Amino acid sequence: MEVPQHLLGRDVACSCQKVHRVPIEQTVVDVDMMSSLSQFISNHGWTRILMVADVNTYRAFGERVEEALASSSISVHTYVFAKEHGLLADEVAVAAVTSEIANNPSDVVLAVGSGVINDIVRYVTFRKGLPYISVATAPSMDGYASTMAAMQFDGIKVTSTTHSPIAIFAHPKVLSEAPWELLQSGFGDLIGKVISLLDWKLAHALYSETLCQTAYDVVSEPLNFVISHAGDILSRDQTAAKNLFIGLVNSGISMALMGNSRPASGCEHHCSHYWDLAAYQGRRAHYSHGIQVGYATYSMIEFYKYIESLPRINVPKVEPVSEEFERYANQFYGSGAKEVIAAQVEKYEWLQRMTFRSELRIADLVTALQPELNRLDAVREALLTVGITGDLYQIEVDDALRMETFLHARELRSRYTAFDFLVGQGLLQSAASRAVMTGHSS
Numbered sequence: 001m002e003v004p005q006h007l008l009g010r011d012v013a014c015s016c017q018k019v020h021r022v023p024i025e026q027t028v029v030d031v032d033m034m035s036s037l038s039q040f041i042s043n044h045g046w047t048r049i050l051m052v053a054d055v056n057t058y059r060a061f062g063e064r065v066e067e068a069l070a071s072s073s074i075s076v077h078t079y080v081f082a083k084e085h086g087l088l089a090d091e092v093a094v095a096a097v098t099s100e101i102a103n104n105p106s107d108v109v110l111a112v113g114s115g116v117i118n119d120i121v122r123y124v125t126f127r128k129g130l131p132y133i134s135v136a137t138a139p140s141m142d143g144y145a146s147t148m149a150a151m152q153f154d155g156i157k158v159t160s161t162t163h164s165p166i167a168i169f170a171h172p173k174v175l176s177e178a179p180w181e182l183l184q185s186g187f188g189d190l191i192g193k194v195i196s197l198l199d200w201k202l203a204h205a206l207y208s209e210t211l212c213q214t215a216y217d218v219v220s221e222p223l224n225f226v227i228s229h230a231g232d233i234l235s236r237d238q239t240a241a242k243n244l245f246i247g248l249v250n251s252g253i254s255m256a257l258m259g260n261s262r263p264a265s266g267c268e269h270h271c272s273h274y275w276d277l278a279a280y281q282g283r284r285a286h287y288s289h290g291i292q293v294g295y296a297t298y299s300m301i302e303f304y305k306y307i308e309s310l311p312r313i314n315v316p317k318v319e320p321v322s323e324e325f326e327r328y329a330n331q332f333y334g335s336g337a338k339e340v341i342a343a344q345v346e347k348y349e350w351l352q353r354m355t356f357r358s359e360l361r362i363a364d365l366v367t368a369l370q371p372e373l374n375r376l377d378a379v380r381e382a383l384l385t386v387g388i389t390g391d392l393y394q395i396e397v398d399d400a401l402r403m404e405t406f407l408h409a410r411e412l413r414s415r416y417t418a419f420d421f422l423v424g425q426g427l428l429q430s431a432a433s434r435a436v437m438t439g440h441s442s
Protein backbone atom coordinates (compact mmCIF):
# COMPACT_ATOMS: atom_id res chain seq x y z
CA MET A 1 0.00 0.00 0.00
CA GLU A 2 1.26 3.46 -0.84
CA VAL A 3 0.51 7.07 -0.06
CA PRO A 4 -1.16 8.62 -3.15
CA GLN A 5 1.83 10.82 -4.09
CA HIS A 6 0.01 11.95 -7.25
CA LEU A 7 -2.47 13.85 -5.04
CA LEU A 8 0.21 15.69 -3.08
CA GLY A 9 1.60 19.20 -3.57
CA ARG A 10 -0.31 20.05 -6.76
CA ASP A 11 -3.74 21.07 -8.03
CA VAL A 12 -5.93 18.03 -8.73
CA ALA A 13 -8.96 18.64 -10.96
CA CYS A 14 -11.43 16.13 -9.59
CA SER A 15 -14.56 14.41 -10.88
CA CYS A 16 -16.46 16.08 -7.99
CA GLN A 17 -15.96 19.37 -9.90
CA LYS A 18 -13.58 20.74 -7.31
CA VAL A 19 -9.88 21.43 -7.62
CA HIS A 20 -8.22 19.81 -4.62
CA ARG A 21 -4.87 20.76 -3.27
CA VAL A 22 -3.04 18.93 -0.49
CA PRO A 23 -0.08 21.05 0.50
CA ILE A 24 2.05 18.11 1.65
CA GLU A 25 5.11 17.80 -0.56
CA GLN A 26 6.45 14.42 0.44
CA THR A 27 5.60 11.35 2.53
CA VAL A 28 8.24 8.69 3.16
CA VAL A 29 7.52 5.55 5.20
CA ASP A 30 10.66 3.53 4.69
CA VAL A 31 13.76 2.13 6.39
CA ASP A 32 15.98 4.77 4.76
CA MET A 33 13.70 7.69 5.62
CA MET A 34 16.50 9.43 7.53
CA SER A 35 18.47 10.27 4.39
CA SER A 36 15.25 11.43 2.68
CA LEU A 37 14.60 13.72 5.65
CA SER A 38 18.08 15.33 5.53
CA GLN A 39 17.73 15.68 1.77
CA PHE A 40 14.30 17.29 2.09
CA ILE A 41 15.63 19.82 4.61
CA SER A 42 18.69 20.74 2.56
CA ASN A 43 16.64 20.96 -0.66
CA HIS A 44 14.65 23.72 1.04
CA GLY A 45 17.85 25.44 2.12
CA TRP A 46 16.84 25.22 5.77
CA THR A 47 19.67 25.29 8.30
CA ARG A 48 18.02 26.06 11.65
CA ILE A 49 15.73 23.33 12.96
CA LEU A 50 13.65 23.26 16.11
CA MET A 51 12.81 19.70 17.06
CA VAL A 52 9.91 19.13 19.47
CA ALA A 53 9.43 15.76 21.20
CA ASP A 54 8.40 14.36 24.56
CA VAL A 55 10.57 12.13 26.74
CA ASN A 56 9.11 8.96 25.24
CA THR A 57 9.35 9.94 21.59
CA TYR A 58 12.78 11.46 22.11
CA ARG A 59 13.96 8.12 23.47
CA ALA A 60 12.13 6.12 20.78
CA PHE A 61 13.38 8.09 17.80
CA GLY A 62 14.11 11.78 18.45
CA GLU A 63 17.64 11.15 19.62
CA ARG A 64 18.47 9.26 16.43
CA VAL A 65 16.91 11.96 14.26
CA GLU A 66 18.93 14.61 16.10
CA GLU A 67 22.19 12.69 15.54
CA ALA A 68 21.46 12.02 11.88
CA LEU A 69 20.69 15.67 11.17
CA ALA A 70 23.71 16.90 13.14
CA SER A 71 25.95 14.61 11.07
CA SER A 72 24.61 16.28 7.91
CA SER A 73 25.61 19.70 9.35
CA ILE A 74 22.06 20.81 10.12
CA SER A 75 21.84 22.77 13.36
CA VAL A 76 19.15 21.31 15.61
CA HIS A 77 17.74 22.83 18.78
CA THR A 78 15.66 20.30 20.68
CA TYR A 79 12.79 20.92 23.05
CA VAL A 80 11.59 17.89 25.00
CA PHE A 81 8.36 17.94 27.03
CA ALA A 82 9.32 16.41 30.35
CA LYS A 83 5.92 14.82 31.04
CA GLU A 84 6.08 11.04 30.77
CA HIS A 85 2.26 10.69 30.67
CA GLY A 86 -0.75 12.87 30.04
CA LEU A 87 0.74 15.61 27.86
CA LEU A 88 -2.13 17.71 26.51
CA ALA A 89 -2.37 20.03 23.52
CA ASP A 90 -3.40 22.85 25.84
CA GLU A 91 -2.52 26.46 26.71
CA VAL A 92 0.57 25.43 28.68
CA ALA A 93 2.08 23.35 25.87
CA VAL A 94 1.30 26.02 23.29
CA ALA A 95 3.05 28.65 25.43
CA ALA A 96 6.12 26.41 25.86
CA VAL A 97 6.64 25.83 22.12
CA THR A 98 5.85 29.45 21.29
CA SER A 99 8.57 30.59 23.63
CA GLU A 100 11.08 28.05 22.20
CA ILE A 101 10.46 29.49 18.74
CA ALA A 102 10.90 33.04 20.06
CA ASN A 103 14.21 32.15 21.71
CA ASN A 104 15.55 29.94 18.91
CA PRO A 105 14.71 31.41 15.50
CA SER A 106 14.07 28.43 13.20
CA ASP A 107 13.37 27.78 9.52
CA VAL A 108 11.21 24.76 10.19
CA VAL A 109 9.90 22.80 13.18
CA LEU A 110 10.16 19.01 13.41
CA ALA A 111 7.41 17.31 15.42
CA VAL A 112 8.77 13.97 16.59
CA GLY A 113 5.89 12.00 18.06
CA SER A 114 2.27 11.15 17.46
CA GLY A 115 -1.04 12.88 18.10
CA VAL A 116 -0.49 15.41 20.85
CA ILE A 117 2.99 16.53 19.72
CA ASN A 118 1.68 17.04 16.19
CA ASP A 119 -1.35 19.00 17.39
CA ILE A 120 0.78 21.32 19.50
CA VAL A 121 3.38 21.92 16.79
CA ARG A 122 0.78 22.27 14.04
CA TYR A 123 -1.15 24.84 16.05
CA VAL A 124 1.87 26.93 17.04
CA THR A 125 3.67 26.84 13.66
CA PHE A 126 0.46 27.85 11.88
CA ARG A 127 0.12 30.88 14.13
CA LYS A 128 3.80 31.72 13.66
CA GLY A 129 3.74 31.21 9.89
CA LEU A 130 6.44 28.50 10.03
CA PRO A 131 6.40 25.19 8.11
CA TYR A 132 6.56 21.97 10.07
CA ILE A 133 7.64 18.41 9.33
CA SER A 134 6.03 15.44 11.02
CA VAL A 135 8.36 12.63 12.06
CA ALA A 136 5.86 10.03 13.21
CA THR A 137 6.68 7.55 15.94
CA ALA A 138 3.41 5.58 16.10
CA PRO A 139 0.53 4.56 13.81
CA SER A 140 -1.79 5.91 16.47
CA MET A 141 -4.17 8.37 14.79
CA ASP A 142 -5.31 9.79 11.49
CA GLY A 143 -4.26 13.36 12.04
CA TYR A 144 -0.73 13.30 10.60
CA ALA A 145 -1.71 14.71 7.21
CA SER A 146 -4.67 16.70 8.45
CA THR A 147 -5.02 20.47 8.72
CA MET A 148 -7.03 20.13 11.92
CA ALA A 149 -5.45 20.52 15.32
CA ALA A 150 -7.33 18.84 18.16
CA MET A 151 -6.70 21.24 21.00
CA GLN A 152 -7.96 21.37 24.54
CA PHE A 153 -8.53 24.87 25.83
CA ASP A 154 -10.29 25.41 29.17
CA GLY A 155 -10.68 21.64 29.26
CA ILE A 156 -12.93 21.64 26.17
CA LYS A 157 -11.87 19.84 23.00
CA VAL A 158 -11.76 22.30 20.15
CA THR A 159 -10.85 21.55 16.57
CA SER A 160 -8.82 24.35 15.09
CA THR A 161 -8.18 24.64 11.36
CA THR A 162 -4.43 25.10 10.91
CA HIS A 163 -2.09 23.61 8.31
CA SER A 164 -0.77 20.21 7.24
CA PRO A 165 2.86 19.29 7.74
CA ILE A 166 4.94 20.07 4.67
CA ALA A 167 6.24 16.48 4.78
CA ILE A 168 5.78 13.29 6.78
CA PHE A 169 8.52 10.77 7.57
CA ALA A 170 8.30 7.50 9.46
CA HIS A 171 10.39 4.36 9.98
CA PRO A 172 8.43 1.06 9.80
CA LYS A 173 10.44 -0.49 12.64
CA VAL A 174 9.81 2.48 14.95
CA LEU A 175 6.10 2.34 14.07
CA SER A 176 5.91 -1.38 14.82
CA GLU A 177 7.65 -0.92 18.18
CA ALA A 178 5.29 1.78 19.44
CA PRO A 179 3.46 1.07 22.70
CA TRP A 180 0.61 -1.39 22.10
CA GLU A 181 -2.01 1.11 23.21
CA LEU A 182 -0.93 3.41 20.36
CA LEU A 183 -1.12 0.66 17.74
CA GLN A 184 -4.51 -0.41 19.09
CA SER A 185 -5.63 3.19 19.03
CA GLY A 186 -4.54 3.71 15.41
CA PHE A 187 -6.32 0.51 14.49
CA GLY A 188 -9.54 1.71 16.16
CA ASP A 189 -9.31 5.13 14.53
CA LEU A 190 -8.78 3.66 11.06
CA ILE A 191 -11.34 0.89 11.22
CA GLY A 192 -13.91 3.44 12.45
CA LYS A 193 -13.79 4.96 8.96
CA VAL A 194 -16.13 2.20 7.86
CA ILE A 195 -18.80 4.01 9.89
CA SER A 196 -17.62 7.48 8.77
CA LEU A 197 -17.96 6.38 5.15
CA LEU A 198 -21.39 4.90 5.84
CA ASP A 199 -22.53 8.22 7.34
CA TRP A 200 -21.18 10.07 4.32
CA LYS A 201 -22.92 7.69 1.93
CA LEU A 202 -26.12 7.94 3.98
CA ALA A 203 -26.14 11.73 3.61
CA HIS A 204 -25.26 11.35 -0.07
CA ALA A 205 -28.03 8.81 -0.72
CA LEU A 206 -30.74 10.62 1.26
CA TYR A 207 -29.87 14.26 0.67
CA SER A 208 -27.41 14.23 -2.27
CA GLU A 209 -24.63 15.63 -0.11
CA THR A 210 -21.51 15.87 -2.31
CA LEU A 211 -19.46 12.69 -2.19
CA CYS A 212 -16.00 13.04 -3.68
CA GLN A 213 -14.99 9.67 -5.10
CA THR A 214 -11.26 10.48 -4.89
CA ALA A 215 -11.44 11.30 -1.18
CA TYR A 216 -13.68 8.28 -0.63
CA ASP A 217 -11.24 5.88 -2.33
CA VAL A 218 -8.24 7.24 -0.44
CA VAL A 219 -9.97 6.29 2.84
CA SER A 220 -11.65 3.13 1.67
CA GLU A 221 -8.78 1.21 0.07
CA PRO A 222 -6.58 0.80 3.17
CA LEU A 223 -9.62 -0.38 5.14
CA ASN A 224 -9.62 -3.67 3.26
CA PHE A 225 -6.07 -4.25 4.34
CA VAL A 226 -6.63 -3.39 7.98
CA ILE A 227 -9.79 -5.48 8.24
CA SER A 228 -7.95 -8.57 7.00
CA HIS A 229 -4.65 -8.00 8.82
CA ALA A 230 -5.70 -7.40 12.43
CA GLY A 231 -3.63 -10.40 13.52
CA ASP A 232 -0.49 -8.98 11.91
CA ILE A 233 -0.99 -5.69 13.74
CA LEU A 234 -1.29 -7.67 16.96
CA SER A 235 2.01 -9.45 16.28
CA ARG A 236 3.68 -6.12 15.35
CA ASP A 237 4.53 -7.15 11.84
CA GLN A 238 6.50 -4.26 10.29
CA THR A 239 4.63 -4.30 6.98
CA ALA A 240 1.30 -4.32 8.81
CA ALA A 241 2.38 -1.40 11.02
CA LYS A 242 3.58 0.47 7.94
CA ASN A 243 0.29 -0.13 6.12
CA LEU A 244 -1.75 0.85 9.16
CA PHE A 245 0.24 4.08 9.26
CA ILE A 246 -0.27 4.70 5.54
CA GLY A 247 -4.00 4.08 5.99
CA LEU A 248 -4.08 6.69 8.73
CA VAL A 249 -2.05 9.19 6.69
CA ASN A 250 -4.36 8.62 3.74
CA SER A 251 -7.39 9.39 5.90
CA GLY A 252 -5.71 12.66 6.77
CA ILE A 253 -5.04 13.29 3.09
CA SER A 254 -8.73 12.71 2.31
CA MET A 255 -9.68 15.29 4.95
CA ALA A 256 -7.17 17.71 3.44
CA LEU A 257 -8.69 17.03 0.00
CA MET A 258 -12.16 17.90 1.29
CA GLY A 259 -11.09 20.71 3.59
CA ASN A 260 -13.14 19.05 6.34
CA SER A 261 -13.31 15.76 8.23
CA ARG A 262 -16.41 14.34 6.47
CA PRO A 263 -14.64 11.28 4.95
CA ALA A 264 -13.06 10.19 8.22
CA SER A 265 -15.31 11.22 11.08
CA GLY A 266 -18.94 10.29 11.70
CA CYS A 267 -21.14 9.16 14.56
CA GLU A 268 -18.40 6.84 15.88
CA HIS A 269 -16.26 9.95 16.43
CA HIS A 270 -19.17 11.84 17.97
CA CYS A 271 -19.49 9.05 20.57
CA SER A 272 -15.80 9.36 21.34
CA HIS A 273 -16.13 13.14 21.72
CA TYR A 274 -19.05 12.59 24.07
CA TRP A 275 -16.94 10.25 26.20
CA ASP A 276 -14.18 12.85 26.29
CA LEU A 277 -16.72 15.30 27.62
CA ALA A 278 -17.88 12.78 30.24
CA ALA A 279 -14.23 12.38 31.27
CA TYR A 280 -13.88 16.13 31.54
CA GLN A 281 -17.01 16.20 33.72
CA GLY A 282 -15.29 13.70 36.01
CA ARG A 283 -17.70 10.86 35.21
CA ARG A 284 -15.01 8.50 33.90
CA ALA A 285 -11.29 8.40 33.19
CA HIS A 286 -9.88 9.58 29.88
CA TYR A 287 -9.04 6.91 27.27
CA SER A 288 -7.16 7.37 24.04
CA HIS A 289 -9.07 8.68 21.05
CA GLY A 290 -8.66 5.74 18.68
CA ILE A 291 -9.49 3.13 21.30
CA GLN A 292 -12.71 4.99 22.07
CA VAL A 293 -13.44 5.23 18.35
CA GLY A 294 -12.88 1.46 18.10
CA TYR A 295 -15.38 0.75 20.89
CA ALA A 296 -17.84 3.22 19.37
CA THR A 297 -17.44 1.52 15.99
CA TYR A 298 -18.34 -1.79 17.57
CA SER A 299 -21.58 -0.20 18.82
CA MET A 300 -22.36 1.67 15.62
CA ILE A 301 -22.24 -1.62 13.71
CA GLU A 302 -25.48 -2.42 15.57
CA PHE A 303 -27.05 0.85 14.43
CA TYR A 304 -26.26 0.18 10.80
CA LYS A 305 -27.53 -3.37 11.06
CA TYR A 306 -30.71 -1.90 12.52
CA ILE A 307 -31.00 0.56 9.62
CA GLU A 308 -30.45 -2.31 7.19
CA SER A 309 -33.35 -4.19 8.79
CA LEU A 310 -35.89 -1.35 8.55
CA PRO A 311 -39.01 -2.11 6.52
CA ARG A 312 -39.20 1.37 4.98
CA ILE A 313 -37.90 4.92 5.00
CA ASN A 314 -40.36 7.59 6.06
CA VAL A 315 -40.14 11.25 5.11
CA PRO A 316 -38.37 12.66 8.16
CA LYS A 317 -39.86 15.15 10.55
CA VAL A 318 -37.48 18.10 10.77
CA GLU A 319 -37.94 20.23 13.85
CA PRO A 320 -36.18 23.50 14.61
CA VAL A 321 -34.02 23.84 17.72
CA SER A 322 -36.45 24.31 20.59
CA GLU A 323 -36.20 26.56 23.63
CA GLU A 324 -36.36 23.41 25.72
CA PHE A 325 -33.25 22.10 23.97
CA GLU A 326 -31.46 25.39 24.55
CA ARG A 327 -32.31 25.28 28.27
CA TYR A 328 -31.05 21.72 28.54
CA ALA A 329 -27.89 22.55 26.53
CA ASN A 330 -27.09 25.54 28.72
CA GLN A 331 -27.44 23.42 31.80
CA PHE A 332 -25.60 20.33 30.57
CA TYR A 333 -22.86 21.75 28.37
CA GLY A 334 -22.13 24.89 30.39
CA SER A 335 -19.55 26.98 28.56
CA GLY A 336 -19.79 24.64 25.55
CA ALA A 337 -23.55 25.23 25.14
CA LYS A 338 -23.20 28.02 22.61
CA GLU A 339 -21.25 25.77 20.24
CA VAL A 340 -23.70 22.88 20.70
CA ILE A 341 -26.72 25.09 19.98
CA ALA A 342 -24.99 26.65 16.95
CA ALA A 343 -24.19 23.15 15.62
CA GLN A 344 -27.83 22.08 15.93
CA VAL A 345 -29.08 25.27 14.29
CA GLU A 346 -26.61 24.63 11.46
CA LYS A 347 -27.86 21.06 11.13
CA TYR A 348 -31.48 22.21 11.02
CA GLU A 349 -30.64 24.74 8.31
CA TRP A 350 -28.80 22.04 6.37
CA LEU A 351 -31.83 19.74 6.57
CA GLN A 352 -34.08 22.60 5.42
CA ARG A 353 -31.80 23.43 2.52
CA MET A 354 -31.20 19.89 1.23
CA THR A 355 -33.87 17.94 -0.62
CA PHE A 356 -34.81 14.63 0.94
CA ARG A 357 -35.05 11.92 -1.72
CA SER A 358 -38.44 10.60 -0.71
CA GLU A 359 -38.53 8.14 -3.63
CA LEU A 360 -35.65 6.18 -2.08
CA ARG A 361 -36.60 2.73 -0.85
CA ILE A 362 -34.79 0.85 1.87
CA ALA A 363 -33.43 -1.63 -0.70
CA ASP A 364 -31.92 1.30 -2.65
CA LEU A 365 -30.37 2.65 0.52
CA VAL A 366 -28.88 -0.72 1.44
CA THR A 367 -27.38 -0.92 -2.06
CA ALA A 368 -26.01 2.61 -1.75
CA LEU A 369 -24.33 1.68 1.53
CA GLN A 370 -22.28 -1.14 -0.01
CA PRO A 371 -19.65 -2.49 0.23
CA GLU A 372 -19.45 -1.13 3.80
CA LEU A 373 -22.60 -2.85 5.11
CA ASN A 374 -21.27 -6.21 3.95
CA ARG A 375 -17.97 -5.53 5.73
CA LEU A 376 -19.50 -5.01 9.17
CA ASP A 377 -19.15 -8.59 10.42
CA ALA A 378 -15.50 -8.66 9.35
CA VAL A 379 -14.96 -5.29 11.06
CA ARG A 380 -16.35 -6.72 14.29
CA GLU A 381 -14.04 -9.74 14.05
CA ALA A 382 -11.04 -7.51 13.41
CA LEU A 383 -11.88 -5.34 16.42
CA LEU A 384 -12.13 -8.43 18.62
CA THR A 385 -8.72 -9.60 17.35
CA VAL A 386 -7.04 -6.44 18.66
CA GLY A 387 -8.96 -6.61 21.95
CA ILE A 388 -11.73 -4.09 21.31
CA THR A 389 -15.14 -5.54 22.21
CA GLY A 390 -18.76 -4.62 22.82
CA ASP A 391 -18.07 -4.33 26.54
CA LEU A 392 -18.02 -0.57 27.08
CA TYR A 393 -17.32 -1.02 30.78
CA GLN A 394 -13.70 -1.55 29.63
CA ILE A 395 -13.56 2.17 28.90
CA GLU A 396 -15.72 3.15 31.86
CA VAL A 397 -18.91 3.66 29.92
CA ASP A 398 -21.74 2.11 31.94
CA ASP A 399 -25.20 1.34 30.58
CA ALA A 400 -26.64 4.71 31.56
CA LEU A 401 -23.81 6.61 29.88
CA ARG A 402 -23.98 4.32 26.87
CA MET A 403 -27.68 5.10 26.40
CA GLU A 404 -27.06 8.80 26.99
CA THR A 405 -24.27 8.76 24.40
CA PHE A 406 -26.44 7.16 21.75
CA LEU A 407 -29.21 9.70 22.38
CA HIS A 408 -27.07 12.82 22.73
CA ALA A 409 -23.70 12.45 20.94
CA ARG A 410 -25.27 13.91 17.80
CA GLU A 411 -25.66 17.23 19.60
CA LEU A 412 -21.92 17.85 19.52
CA ARG A 413 -21.62 18.40 15.78
CA SER A 414 -23.64 19.74 12.87
CA ARG A 415 -22.70 16.80 10.65
CA TYR A 416 -25.54 14.49 9.54
CA THR A 417 -25.02 10.89 10.68
CA ALA A 418 -26.91 7.65 11.35
CA PHE A 419 -28.12 9.20 14.63
CA ASP A 420 -29.81 12.04 12.75
CA PHE A 421 -31.35 9.66 10.26
CA LEU A 422 -32.86 7.68 13.14
CA VAL A 423 -34.15 10.86 14.82
CA GLY A 424 -35.88 11.76 11.55
CA GLN A 425 -37.46 8.31 11.47
CA GLY A 426 -38.53 8.58 15.14
CA LEU A 427 -36.41 5.50 15.88
CA LEU A 428 -33.35 6.68 17.77
CA GLN A 429 -34.63 5.52 21.14
CA SER A 430 -35.49 2.10 19.80
CA ALA A 431 -32.15 1.70 17.99
CA ALA A 432 -30.25 2.84 21.09
CA SER A 433 -32.06 0.38 23.39
CA ARG A 434 -31.34 -2.42 20.96
CA ALA A 435 -27.65 -1.50 20.76
CA VAL A 436 -27.35 -1.44 24.58
CA MET A 437 -28.99 -4.88 24.76
CA THR A 438 -26.76 -6.33 22.05
CA GLY A 439 -23.71 -4.94 23.82
CA HIS A 440 -24.53 -7.24 26.72
CA SER A 441 -24.94 -10.38 24.71
CA SER A 442 -21.67 -9.93 22.81
Ligand SMILES: [Zn+2]
Nearest residue numbers: 142189289293
Ligand atom coordinates in the same frame (compact mmCIF):
# COMPACT_ATOMS: atom_id res chain seq x y z
ZN1 LIG B 1 -10.10 9.98 14.77
Ligand SMILES: [Zn+2]
Nearest residue numbers: 014016212214
Ligand atom coordinates in the same frame (compact mmCIF):
# COMPACT_ATOMS: atom_id res chain seq x y z
ZN1 LIG C 1 -13.04 15.48 -5.47
